[in-house]
Amino acid sequence: MPFSAAVVTFPGSNCDRDMAVALESVTGRAPLRLWHGDAELPGGLDLIALPGGFSYGDYLRSGAMAARSPILKGVASAANAGVPVLGVCNGFQVLTESGLLPGALMRNKNMHFICRDMPLRVENAASRFTTGYAAGQEITIPVAHHDGNFFADDETLDRLEGDGRVAFRYLDNSNGSRRDIAGILSPAGNVLGMMPHPERAVDAAHGGTDGRILFESILNALAPA
Template identity: 65%
Template sequence: MKSAVIVFPGSNCDRDLAVAIREVTGTAPAMVWHRETSLPEGLDLIAVPGGFSYGDYLRSGAMAANSPVMRAVKEAADRGAYVLGICNGFQILTEAGLLPGALMRNAGLNFVCRDVGLSVENSQSAFTSRYKAGEAIAIPVAHHDGNYQADSETLDRLEGEGRIVFRYTGAVNGSARDIAGVVNDRGNVLGMMPHPERMIETAHGRTDGRRLFEGLLAAA
């Protein structure tokens, strides 16, 4: 699988994500600086990592969404490449218009950093094909602005189209309908607040995140 990780000023999970991709796929991703205007040819996966791009100025992900490389990311997504945005990456994808909704300040106004329970709501996407629908898994979160919100019409549409792929199984950040991860209408762009790259080896305590990358490898 040919992949790339986008790196912004303030990204701090880019190496974690690159290690996870290399561990599962056997091939190291290209590390692409945000000022680039093009991406390597023939990418199967573009990963947008967590962190604090631009120090979360204005809104989390707002400045990064306007980085030069994001135009190339959008074009690749339109061609059918898989795009995975994790934590700050999810925020960037919503700010860039690749996914609906917005990520707001956590309802408790606290930074949340712990393992959380998730329910796999849709196992039919490339990202979740290695899970079972309704399966309970645990993945770490680490965010201050993970409260997913959208208007009622958008939330109903996401529900009806099966585009909510992960839900929190307990109170975490106030997200509408406990949404932890959503895909676009085509199913090739996923944004999620939990960090699957931090749960891929037995040394991490669990390997619940590994199957997400395995699903992408199989799809590619």
């Protein structure tokens, strides 16, 4: 069966096309484009992607209004049924605001927008998003955010660490995220939220291909044994 992915667009999304282009480049098939107001998701999806941007202009809190969009009920149901969900940047913020992932994304510690390549370390290479990497591998993925400072209380952080749910960690923590966390997984491992943009690192002409491995990992995880 061909790989079936969907990219959700919210008012203010600006990385949805980047995500769609990256998915088509890796899978050979253009993803479905879904609108935030869609009340139901199509069946048979292999991946749901929540892209970066500034949904609803980041009013209230980043991702807070998008987390109440009609489509999030379908996303939550799919995630609870085991469908992989990837939230990048604003998508990560939506996942925390909707309760699909713990913690919150706060204003960067220096109060400035950060846009540059960021060195990361792969902490969990066993999830369906990361099997193409090696544990401890250092990679470079671009970031572009103003509210990427991951916060959670010590109990939550200890649980994330103990359960192996920290997927990526910053090697140069310029936004202030606690314990240098750049990306986390859900308890079942099928939901990944990360601030860095892997969809911007799939083509060597754009400066690097370390993000391509993430999408290839998802694709290969669904390949017949």
